[in-house]
Structures are given as C-alpha cells and as structure tokens.
Amino acid sequence: MNSSPDRIADPWGVRTPYAPGDPWPARTDLHLADGVTEEDVEQWVPSASILHSNGDAMDIAVRDGRIVGVRGRAADRVNRGRLGPKDLYGWQANHAPDRLTRPLVRENGRLVETDWDTALDRVAARTRTLLDERGPGSVGFYTSGQLFLEEYYTLSVLAHAGVRTNHLDGNTRLCTATAAEALKESFGSDGQPGSYEDIDHADTIALFGHNMAETQTVLWMRVLDRLEGSDPPRLLCVDPRYTPVARRADVHLAPRPGTNVALLNALLHEIIRTGRIDRAYVDAHTVGYDELAAGVERCTPRWAARICDVPAAEIERAADLLGDARRLTSTVLQGVYQSHQASAAAVQVNNLHLIRGMLGRPGCGLMQMNGQPTAQNTRECGADGDLPGFRNWQNDRHVAELAEIWNVEPDGIPHHGPPTHAMQMFRYAEQGSLRLLWISGTNPAVSLPELGRIRSILAQERLFVVVQDLFLNETAQLADVVLPAATWGEKTGTFTNADRTVHLSEKAVEPPGEARADLDIFLDFAARMDFRDKDGGPLIGWRDPQEAFAAWQRCSAGRPCDYTGLSYDKLRDGGIQWPCTEDAPDGTARLYTDGFDHAHPDRCESYGKDMVTGATVTPVEYRSLNPDGKAVIKAAEYLPPHEDASAEYPLQLITGRTVYHFHTRTKTGRAPELNAAAPDVWAEISPAEAAAQGLADGDLVRVTTPRGVIEARLRTVAIRDGVVFVPFHYGYWDTPEGHRPPDGRPGRAANETTVTDWDPLSKQPLFKTAAARVTLAARRGTPRRQDTDGAGTNRPGADRTDTHGTDTHGTDLGSTA
Numbered sequence: 058m059n060s061s062p063d064r065i066a067d068p069w070g071v072r073t074p075y076a077p078g079d080p081w082p083a084r085t086d087l088h089l090a091d092g093v094t095e096e097d098v099e100q101w102v103p104s105a106s107i108l109h110s111n112g113d114a115m116d117i118a119v120r121d122g123r124i125v126g127v128r129g130r131a132a133d134r135v136n137r138g139r140l141g142p143k144d145l146y147g148w149q150a151n152h153a154p155d156r157l158t159r160p161l162v163r164e165n166g167r168l169v170e171t172d173w174d175t176a177l178d179r180v181a182a183r184t185r186t187l188l189d190e191r192g193p194g195s196v197g198f199y200t201s202g203q204l205f206l207e208e209y210y211t212l213s214v215l216a217h218a219g220v221r222t223n224h225l226d227g228n229t230r231l232c233t234a235t236a237a238e239a240l241k242e243s244f245g246s247d248g249q250p251g252s253y254e255d256i257d258h259a260d261t262i263a264l265f266g267h268n269m270a271e272t273q274t275v276l277w278m279r280v281l282d283r284l285e286g287s288d289p290p291r292l293l294c295v296d297p298r299y300t301p302v303a304r305r306a307d308v309h310l311a312p313r314p315g316t317n318v319a320l321l322n323a324l325l326h327e328i329i330r331t332g333r334i335d336r337a338y339v340d341a342h343t344v345g346y347d348e349l350a351a352g353v354e355r356c357t358p359r360w361a362a363r364i365c366d367v368p369a370a371e372i373e374r375a376a377d378l379l380g381d382a383r384r385l386t387s388t389v390l391q392g393v394y395q396s397h398q399a400s401a402a403a404v405q406v407n408n409l410h411l412i413r414g415m416l417g418r419p420g421c422g423l424m425q426m427n428g429q430p431t432a433q434n435t436r437e438c439g440a441d442g443d444l445p446g447f448r449n450w451q452n453d454r455h456v457a458e459l460a461e462i463w464n465v466e467p468d469g470i471p472h473h474g475p476p477t478h479a480m481q482m483f484r485y486a487e488q489g490s491l492r493l494l495w496i497s498g499t500n501p502a503v504s505l506p507e508l509g510r511i512r513s514i515l516a517q518e519r520l521f522v523v524v525q526d527l528f529l530n531e532t533a534q535l536a537d538v539v540l541p542a543a544t545w546g547e548k549t550g551t552f553t554n555a556d557r558t559v560h561l562s563e564k565a566v567e568p569p570g571e572a573r574a575d576l577d578i579f580l581d582f583a584a585r586m587d588f589r590d591k592d593g594g595p596l597i598g599w600r601d602p603q604e605a606f607a608a609w610q611r612c613s614a615g616r617p618c619d620y621t622g623l624s625y626d627k628l629r630d631g632g633i634q635w636p637c638t639e640d641a642p643d644g645t646a647r648l649y650t651d652g653f654d655h656a657h658p659d660r661c662e663s664y665g666k667d668m669v670t671g672a673t674v675t676p677v678e679y680r681s682l683n684p685d686g687k688a689v690i691k692a693a694e695y696l697p698p699h700e701d702a703s704a705e706y707p708l709q710l711i712t713g714r715t716v717y718h719f720h721t722r723t724k725t726g727r728a729p730e731l732n733a734a735a736p737d738v739w740a741e742i743s744p745a746e747a748a749a750q751g752l753a754d755g756d757l758v759r760v761t762t763p764r765g766v767i768e769a770r771l772r773t774v775a776i777r778d779g780v781v782f783v784p785f786h787y788g789y790w791d792t793p794e795g796h797r798p799p800d801g802r803p804g805r806a807a808n809e810t811t812v813t814d815w816d817p818l819s820k821q822p823l824f825k826t827a828a829a830r831v832t833l834a835a836r837r838g839t840p841r842r843q844d845t846d847g848a849g850t851n852r853p854g855a856d857r858t859d860t861h862g863t864d865t866h867g868t869d870l871g872s873t874a
C-alpha cells in the first residue's frame with residue numbers, strides 16, 4: 058500500500074458506507090516520508106493520535122532511529138484504521154530542527170543553556186524558599202491536556218500532597234472544564250456517558266457548537282459513512298457558521314453567538330409541549346423535572362427566535378427532529394463551552410437526553426466532548442485541581458480515602474475550598490500572592506484571553522516562571538527556567554479519549570539532545586524536594602510509567618474511572634473503555650445503563666452549583682434534593698451576554714479552529730503540508746457584512762475589540778451577518794530573530810482581542826463572545842508590513858505570500874461565499 062491520497066485536499070478520504078447497527082468498515086490510512094516504503098520500516102510502535110481528543114489508534118513507523126510515518130490501526134475500536142490530516146503529517150514536528158535540547162536559565166535577562174542539575178536545583182531552591190517564606194499558596198502549576206496519565210497523576214500527587222498547594226490547573230480549563238461541570242451537575246460525576254458506537258446505531262445526530270468535520274475528522278468520517286449508507290440518520294447542526302457540518306445537516310440553526318440557553322430552552326419547551334418525553338424514565342431516574350417544565354414554559358420558539366435571530370419555524374423543525382428521534386446521539390463542544398452561559402447550556406443538552414430517556418442504550422449517546430487528546434486524564438487524575446479519581450473535596454470521607462492511599466494526613470491535602478482555576482491563578486500572579494508558576498505543555502502567551510495582560514503578568518520580575526515544553530514558544534520566551542521535554546513517540550504512557558477509550562503509547566525513538574519525559578522531570582523535582590509521606594517514606598514511590606500506572610490504578614479503584622482491570626499488556630492489543638475491572642475485563646461501552654449510581658450523595662464528585670452564580674450547593678442541600686442518587690435535571694434561565702455589540706463595536710467576534718492546525722501550531726506549523734495549507738491568519742465575515750463595511754475579499758483588515766487589535770486577510774464566507782470569525786492558531790509574528798510580540802502595532806493572535814471573563818460554574822473563559830469592529834488596513838494585493846519585514850524562515854508563521862484562499866485547496870472548507 059502506498060501513502061494515502063492527498064489528505065490536505067480531501068481531509069476525510071474515501072467513503073465506506075454502512076447501515077445502522079452494522080460494524081463500521083475498516084480503512085487503513087498511511088503516510089510515510091518521501092521515498093520511504095512500508096518495506097523500509099524497521100519497527101511499528103503502537104500509539105494513538107495526540108492532536109485532538111478522538112483517540113485514533115496508530116502505529117508509528119521507525120527507521121534508523123527516526124519517525125518516518127504513521128499508519129492507522131484497523132483493529133482498533135475507535136478509528137478502524139483511519140487517520141486525519143494532522144495525524145498523517147503532524148509527527149514531522151518531532152524532528153524539527155529547533156526542538157529544545159538543553160535546559161535554559163535566565164542570566165542577566167537572557168536565556169542561556171545549562172545542565173539539568175543547575176536548572177532543576179534552581180526550581181527546587183526557589184520552591185523551598187517560597188514555601189518557607191510565603192507558604193504553599195505562593196506556588197502554582199498550570200499544566201496541559203496533552204501529557205500522559207502517568208505524568209498527570211505524578212504532578213497531582215506532587216502538588217496536592219507534596220507542595221500542598223490548591224493552585225493546580227490544566228489548560229483543560231480553557232477546553233473542557235464545562236464538559237466536566239455539565240457531567241457533574243447532571244450525573245454527579247465526570248465521565249462520558251456514551252460511546253462512539255452510538256454513531257453506528259443513532260437515527261438522529263445533533264451537534265451543538267461542534268465543528269466535528271474539522272476538529273474530529275475521523276469521527277466525522279464515521280458520520281459521513283452513516284449518511285451515505287442505507288437508512289441514514291438525520292442531522293442537526295447548531296452553529297453560527299456554515300461549517301462542513303452545517304452543509305450536511307437536515308436542519309441547521311445559526312443562532313446569534315451567546316444565545317445557546319435561549320435556543321435550548323425553546324427546544325425543551327417544544328418537546329415538553331408536544332408530550333414527547335419518556336415519563337416512566339423521568340420518574341424512575343431523575344429529580345427536578347417539574348422545575349424544568351415550569352422554567353421553559355414561556356420559552357416558546359417565537360420568544361427564542363427574537364433572541365437567537367433564528368426563524369421560529371426552524372426551531373420547531375429542530376424540535377421535531379429531536380422529539381421524534383428514537384435513538385438520539387448528541388455532541389457538545391466549544392460553541393457551547395466557550396460561549397456565554399456555557400455550563401447552563403451544556404446542562405440543557407443533558408436535560409434533553411434525560412427527559413427523552415435517551416441514555417445508556419445503543420444509539421442514545423451523549424457526548425460532552427473533550428478537545429485535547431489527554432484532557433480526560435488531566436481531569437480524572439486531578440491535575441485540573443479536582444481530587445483524583447473524581448473524588449469530592451467537600452466530602453471528608455473522600456479526602457480521608459485519598460490520604461490513606463497517599464499515606465499522608467487528610468489535613469495535608471488542601472480541600473478548604475474549590476481548587477484555584479487557571480484564570481484565578483493568573484490573577485493571583487498579577488496581584489503578587491502567587492510567586493512561582495510552573496507551566497507544562499501549554500502556551501498561555503497565545504491561548505489565554507487578553508494577551509497583553511498575560512504577557513505583562515508572565516514578564517513580571519517577582520514571578521518565577523518555569524516552562525516545560527518542546528520548543529521555545531511564546532510563553533517559554535518569558536520564562537526564568539525552560540525545561541526541554543520529550544513528547545509523544547519519545548516516551549511511554551497511556552491516555553484516554555473522549556469516549557473513555559484508554560490507549561497505550563509506547564516510546565518509538567529517543568528524544569532529541571537532553572530532552573526528558575515530563576514524568577522524569579516531575580519525579581526528579583519530587584526527589585530534589587524530598588517529599589515524604591507520614592511515615593517518613595518517599596511520597597512518590599514510583600520510578601517509571603508502568604509503576605506510575607499501577608499507583609494510579611490503586612487510586613482509581615472503586616471510583617467511576619476504575620482502571621484496575623487494565624494493564625499495559627492488555628492495551629497493546631488496542632484501546633479499552635474504562636471502567637475496566639475484574640467484573641468488566643473488556644471495559645464498559647456505556648455508563649448509566651441502569652441508573653445513576655455516581656450521583657449518590659456518598660459517591661458523587663460534586664454536589665453541584667447554582668446555575669446563575671456558580672455558588673456551590675452544600676452537602677445537606679444535595680442530600681435532600683437527591684437522596685437516592687438519581688440524575689439531576691437543572692433548569693436555567695437565559696441571560697444576555699455580558700459584552701454585546703454596540704455602535705462602536707457592531708460585530709460579534711467568535712474564534713476557533715481550522716482542520717489543518719492544532720492550537721498554537723507548535724507542531725502543525727512545523728509540518729510542511731499543514732503549514733502550507735493554512736500559513737497565516739484570516740478573518741471571516743459574510744459578503745453582505747463586507748459590503749456594508751465597504752470591504753472586499755482579500756483586503757487586509759483590522760479586527761478591534763476593547764482589548765486589542767489584530768491584522769488579518771479578509772475572507773467573505775457563509776456566516777451569520779454581524780459575526781466575525783478568526784482562527785486562534787497564529788501566535789506572534791515571526792522574524793529572523795524569532796517570534797516577536799506585537800510591540801504596539803497589530804499582532805495576529807486572536808487572543809490579543811478576547812475578553813477576561815469566564816463561566817460562573819466551570820470557570821471556562823469566553824473565547825466565543827466578544828464585541829468587535831472590522832476596518833480596512835490595506836486593499837487586497839498590498840503586501841502588509843510583516844511581509845516585507847524579513848519574515849522568511851521555515852518556522853511557523855513564516856509568511857512571504859499573500860495567502861488568501863490557499864488553505865482550502867478546493868475542499869470547500871469555510872470559504873463558501
């Protein structure tokens with residue numbers, strides 16, 4: 058077999074149609090470096106994809122100690138051999154010439170190379186001084202959704218019981234904190250109810266704020282194969298843009314950004330009004346239905362039509378589609394999680410499934426999606442600040458259990474209040490109470506809102522910043538110590554995708570230079586700090602991934618995310634869904650097939666929060682509301698967005714993704730095919746909006762909000778009037794000296810313009826609701842300043858040409874004016 062056909066031009070590849078209930082046919086995707094054939098490959102090393110949450114299983118091709126390609130694993134339950142464009146090409150970043158190979162420390166204002174002892178001793182010494190002088194509240198950790206389970210668990214123990222700080226969070230806060238919150242609110246615990254196999258059985262599929270075609274390409278291939286097979290499912294898309302998903306939808310609702318709750322309340326209203334609820338299911342398995350029915354009573358389609366600016370008849374059509382479904386599968390992602398009233402809206406999708414009794418059966422999948430490849434592990438290991446194993450910080454028995462597992466005193470584990478969320482950590486750093494911030498596997502100088510503010514916080518003299526990364530990214534440039542990390546393909550560990558499938562990813566090649574696995578870095582730091590348990594033994598007794606996995610298995614025992622039935626050996630044969638135990642040795646396809654045990658007051662991860670203020674519900678209140686552990690139906694009232702369009706800022710800005718890039722492009726920007734497909738930032742508005750503003754396709758425009766301004770090429774596309782979309786992937790301008798922040802003139806990172814505001818429940822920042830204006834900077838054809846400024850390396854962002862229009866390569870992605 059040769060390399061798969063050009064998957065830049067066609068991200069989804071050829072169709073393999075199938076009928077409802079049939080197994081999804083296999084299709085093996087492959088890409089090898091130029092000139093390499095399958096016969097040349099010396100070793101195929103099992104792994105899974107690390108550039109989205111889908112968990113596509115693959116083998117890494119190795120030759121002469123280098124990665125030379127990847128091949129999908131046809132036997133795996135998740136992808137049956139398929140891979141997306143980022144996976145086919147993205148591995149090339151592993152061998153990029155500018156990988157960090159030695160630790161760096163700041164000397165006289167400059168980062169200089171050093172050895173590991175010097176770098177880590179500096180971090181340990183500063184930590185010790187801060188703990189002595191200011192206590193654990195002065196130290197914080199900000200990690201990722203892209204490391205491995207073993208690494209998160211180690212970091213979690215190190216932070217919770219070693220440093221004993223409550224300031225520990227992941228970039229999962231920006232990503233799927235709302236997914237976790239919505240699952241806790243409705244079902245008492247994090248944990249995805251459904252399975253990807255629900256796509257095989259569904260008669261109706263609804264995507265809420267989820268551009269699956271571009272962000273989970275392989276799952277979308279599964280949907281496309283159903284759509285092209287016999288008896289296809291009906292498709293609902295809720296998205297203000299005409300995404301590739303919208304174009305395949307039977308009903309597409311394009312609401313005003315930030316109005317999801319109004320729309321969902323109207324859908325619930327219609328379903329209840331027309332009696333299409335499963336009363337027996339509601340009575341047996343839920344509490345709170347009457348409040349919901351009363352709450353949505355006045356939320357007619359006509360009422361929502363005014364708020365959402367969607368025709369009432371279209372809302373009714375969508376309600377019919379959902380109300381008539383016998384096997385409904387829904388997915389929710391950033392169009393909900395990063396929008397206004399994020400948790401309240403996500404919970405209404407849970408309510409939709411609860412009142413229709415659409416859970417725990419084939420085809421009745423509910424996916425509060427993940428985004429990052431290992432975000433599920435950040436959450437279950439407690440590296441997002443929660444207690445490991447979905448334990449409840451308000452439940453003393455849960456804390457005591459954890460203390461026993463770690464052999465520490467319960468008081469040694471901070472649980473006096475909710476864990477500090479990332480946005481609050483940056484606030485503490487701004488105010489000066491947080492003095493050391495250790496950032497691993499995330500690039501906040503591009504990915505957090507309001508970058509001018511973030512840069513000034515990270516650049517402060519009094520804040521000691523440690524950055525653990527593969528590259529000298531925008532954040533690392535502001536660090537005091539930079540630790541070179543090994544990554545996927547260069548280290549061994551496990552991770553869990555959005556449908557609870559655990560994969561093992563084994564080391565295929567050596568990391569470059571002195572780069573070390575994140576696990577080894579955390580373990581080395583713990584040893585230097587000499588963290589002890591209550592009997593004087595080492596707090597962290599494990600030395601390698603497999604031992605860390607075993608320690609985690611003990612911690613997960615008896616909890617919803619029980620890993621005790623798994624082993625590295627078993628995982629070598631393919632992915633397995635947790636919980637996996639002695640009683641369920643092959644894993645568990647669906648949760649909640651028989652009630653909602655995780656919601657029991659003694660077991661639940663959270664007692665829930667107020668839908669408006671986010672105030673925590675007390676244990677006593679929860680126990681009286683839900684004594685027997687049923688699913689909780691929680692109503693929410695629509696509230697208008699905080700920052701709405703105005704005369705000065707007439708448009709609504711939303712930000713998001715393109716199929717070719719992953720986040721801040723540290724990897725995909727270094728893969729030639731992907732970089733060439735979308736080399737530079739652009740802004741999308743509708744042709745009507747452009748005409749109204751006197752703008753034309755290809756013009757260089759400024760997108761301005763109260764926080765900042767960026768410059769981008771304009772694309773006129775099919776998108777709601779009044780909305781401007783900007784992909785958030787593009788960081789600082791690139792120059793021969795390296796990345797450079799905007800320095801007063803327009804930058805190109807979307808987050809120069811986004812707002813410091815977050816959901817009151819999940820604390821997830823609002824990347825999809827801000828007011829903006831779009832104005833002309835230069836007419837089409839005029840090179841912009843950066844183009845003539847010497848940008849010209851092969852690093853991400855290198856940009857010599859006017860790139861307008863080139864990213865679509867005829868695939869009809871996005872540009873459909």
Ligand SMILES: Nc1nc2c(c(=O)[nH]1)N[C@H]1C(S)=C(S)[C@@H](COP(=O)(O)OP(=O)(O)OC[C@H]3O[C@@H](n4cnc5c(=O)[nH]c(N)nc54)[C@H](O)[C@@H]3O)O[C@H]1N2
Nearest residue numbers: 109266268272314315390391392428429713714716719720
């Ligand atoms: N190619 C690619 N794939 C990825 C990633 C990537 O960077 N690139 N990242 C991964 C990660 S970490 C994540 S979190 C996921 C994200 O995956 P998605 O959530 O699918 O991606 P986004 O583009 O952020 O947002 C989805 C859609 O939300 C819509 N939207 C904006 N505002 C609203 C609103 O108010 N209401 C509604 N209903 N919709 C709205 C946008 O128009 C957009 O099409 O993708 C994962 N997969």
Ligand SMILES: Nc1nc2c(c(=O)[nH]1)N[C@H]1C(S)=C(S)[C@@H](COP(=O)(O)OP(=O)(O)OC[C@H]3O[C@@H](n4cnc5c(=O)[nH]c(N)nc54)[C@H](O)[C@@H]3O)O[C@H]1N2
Nearest residue numbers: 231232498499500504525526542544712720721723785824
């Ligand atoms: N405006 C706007 N902003 C957004 C979003 C949006 O839609 N709009 N989406 C948000 C979402 S959902 C997300 S998930 C975030 C993503 O934001 P980030 O997490 O900041 O984005 P990445 O570019 O993935 O950064 C990951 C970093 O980890 C490094 N890395 C990769 N693998 C490893 C490893 O194995 N070890 C170590 N130590 N480092 C590694 C990479 O080189 C990279 O620098 O952005 C958020 N920001």
Ligand SMILES: [Mo]
Nearest residue numbers: 231232428429
């Ligand atoms: Mo994400």
